[in-house]
Amino acid sequence: MSKAVRRTSLFEPRRYGELAPASKIAVYGLLALWSTVVLFPLYWVAITSFKLPIDVAYPPKYLPFIDYQPSLHAWRYIFVDLGNDTFRPYMNSVIVAPLSTLLALIIGSMAAYALSRIQYRPSLGSVVTFILLLAGVVLAVALAGIDWRIATLVAFVLFFFLLRALGSRFRRRLGNGDILFWIISQRILPPVVAAIPVYVMFQKLHMLDTHAALIATYATVNLPIVVWLMYDFFVAVPKDLEESAQLDGASRFRIFIGIVLPLAKPGLIATGLLVLILAWNEYLLALFLSTAKAQTIPLLVAAQNATRGPQWWYMSVLIIIMIAPVLVITITLQKYIAKGLLLGAVKG
């Protein structure tokens, strides 16, 4: 038996599970390349925010202090000269994004918990009846000009009596899976389909351009995500604790708040962060529902296009203050957010 001679081939891995030296170089090369693709745009925005207008012209200047002398003029302009025009949208986003997240999280996790524990068996017939009556109300208001309050009232009374009369006839029943699928599938719905009617609704309620309108709609579009992710989480939470609390005489609300939510905290954090970022970045609904008072930060940034043209130094400052909170959250809480993304997806 010969003594082991360690081979040093360029194309053979030294040990199992490791890469051959040649492939290792290739892998690091590709990873470095992609890191550049990711980081360079961010770097470019950062240095542009410190450039004077003359520094933006050709040839491009890549290195502050060497290629050009950094200046704070753009920052001063955005923060001091514009002042409130910058801060108001910023504050709007700071209010709307967390509150809508909280709302979606509360309502969504209640539904997700209920769907993971309680058997619902709504009959298909009554659901169809309800939708038909709702469509009837729309038609009655739109075509015949009937007052919407009267139409809604009539529809509800009708629904009640129809259910009484026909309720026992409806055999086909839906299950929790159907309800879950229905809620999650709402995410497929392009917001633009609902945006105009929602705009009209808030107009009727005199709630256009308010925080409340944005909070309610943001919470609704993000609700499917919360239900989807939290459902998987609640299914994984063992039932023993809840059952023992039930035997101790606690009500469902108490069990939910006192036992289930604390157990599901990691999932809540992960889901909450994800939804928070989605709400912070939202653009389309804000475009429809807010004009001045409730304008959010993405709108402010997008609007620069029209008013200021490509004044990249100001744009860069705005982009930085818009994405800074999200980037900070991402880098510090990266694990949680990744977990939020994975909760649903990896299980399939």
Place this chain on the structure above:
Amino acid sequence: MTVELDRISKAFGPLTVLHELSLSVTPGEFMVLLGPSGCGKTTALRMIAGLESVTSGSISIDGRDVTDVAPKNRDIAMVFQSYALYPHMSVAENIAYPLKIRKLPRAEIDKQVRDVAAQVQLDALLGRFPRQLSGGQRQRVALARASVRRPAAFLMDEPLSNLDAKLRGHMRAELKHMHHQLGIATIYVTHDQIEAMTLGHRVAVLNQGRLQQIDTPHRIYDDPANIFVAGFVGSPPMNFVPGGLAEGRFKAAGGSLPVASRESRENVLLGLRPEDCRVAAASAPDCLAGTIYSIELIGDHVLVTCQLAGTAIVIKAEKTFSGEIGAAVGVQAAPGRCYLFDQQSGTRLR
């Protein structure tokens, strides 16, 4: 084909999990690596497979040094604890996979798969998927997949531990039969001493990364090298009583027993196998005094636990044994069946 380990060690950073293990498996031999969890036995197996690198030492298979050879070029097959069946492939495809990798002709593959499947009684299940099989059937698929390409050696990592007790007994017999038929050198890792005793030609007992003893099952049981082997092998395990040696007798708090040793020293442990002890009257000569703590009927015998001064002793008694809990008794043992160990080092005193 032989498998030779020459002083192989494995360290994960500062932690050494395997210390200079040397082992030689002869052609057709069934070698069992036995030890508690964390003793390094699975690491040793994975090093032979090439799935873990070797920190120092060398491994050779059939005379060829494979220490730095990639797993796929070592010509060995492994059966995993989880069976590692490919869930998306049918039984036939699972078994055929190693041959397909080797690009054998289609007809040849089919023939070999059918042969192997017949050997482990899987003929009727070839079209099924792993999820449609029972634990024992999956186990057989794993065995068939490992044996279909006639490797130089088999490695098995606790292959029976996921089965229930009854099936485990059955599969043990099948494994033994299969090994007899194929005659391929096998290295088998387990923490279950019954599997080790029944399956192995030789058993290597490991603890904390060190080889304790390597011998036939008989001698491992009858002639343990140290206190660890003595205590690990046997069910119920060997009893240990602390005491001293003087004038050919073992003296403990509750009395003394005649032993074969002429030595005279303190801090000795007396090892007694449950079947080598006898419950006698409290007044009998050459016995250790104690009281009955519990009596358990097992079926063909009764286990009596006796409380001696500070230690408990389990004794295997006839099923006709009758006694009262709390009754004062004496424990006797044949002088030839007493094992003596040094209390500090745990080595056997002969």
Place this chain on the structure above:
Amino acid sequence: MKRMLSLWLDRQSDRLFILPSVLMILAFSIFPLLISAYLALSRFQLGIGGYQLHFVGFANFAKLLFGTEQYHFLGVFAPIPWLGWLLLALLAGLLGASLVRYLRGGPAGIAGLIGRAILMTLILALALLLAATLAAGGQLGSLSVTLLYVILGVSAQFVCGLALAMLCSQRIAGRGFFRVVFFLPLMVTPVGIAYMFRMLADMTQGPLAPLWRLFGLGDLSWASQAWSARLVVMVGDSWQWIPFIFIVMLAALEGQSQDQVEAASLDGASYWQIFRGVTWPEIAPVAATVVLIRVIEAFKIIDLPNVLTNGGPGIATESLTLHSFINWRTLDLGGSAAVAYMLLFVSTVFCSSFFNFIMQPLRSARA
């Protein structure tokens, strides 16, 4: 009194848990959907003292598909070259074969048959549309552009994301660093990304300007060319979404059981053989899920084309959502709702078919 209330609440708790969600979705999704359906069937007119809605039936849809808005929604058709016909015939053949296989495979349900019929008709129609608008002399409408974003964009993102995940799942030092870095773009506000890429793609002043000059392209503007504008939109979208696919596929790769990989490598399989034979079947369900999520979101794209190019040049980068939004801004509410409904129809058929015909079989194969 308080006790009575709490008792009642407890008895009703089953309903109260789920009611808020259902009410919210009814109020802000289903009800608006119904109104939108009505809007799509009517014409909106501003008049004295407010506005009026006239019921016009399917006129809005007819306008999109055959009328004055056809160029905007479907595009401008050109004669399909023989290569296009060949590809179309190939696609039709494939679809027919899959239908035959379905019918032979066992008792065919009515629902399954109808679903497949709708899907295949839609696929063929859209393929025909793409062929006719992509041909020389044709012009893409917002529907074709959206499909392009979905099909080309998501495929490119999936390939890149999976490749990065495979690189990062190797045992190499510094994986944690790359993971965080690669993850970042996902969280950047799309509006910000749009401006960022406008800056980067600026061919006269941007960081790559010297390179463009070298190739003699310095005076060109990407925003004035239809295809370069679309490319920039897709690159921006990919920059944001590759991380999503990356992070999920990485988790799937790391989550797969190591035993099977080890067993295969003992059996002599190479890295690629293991990937194709063992790893890919294992992670395919996750891949399908992640693609579905991406497709759902890609259909809704608006921020990037709106800010990057304002839909231009002309309508070259206009997505369906942007098309609908532009109609709304010009007070063509009916047309806007009609476009939105077409989008809803296409994306629902696509997503539900993907779920039924690709994801479900993959999942049940593993269960």
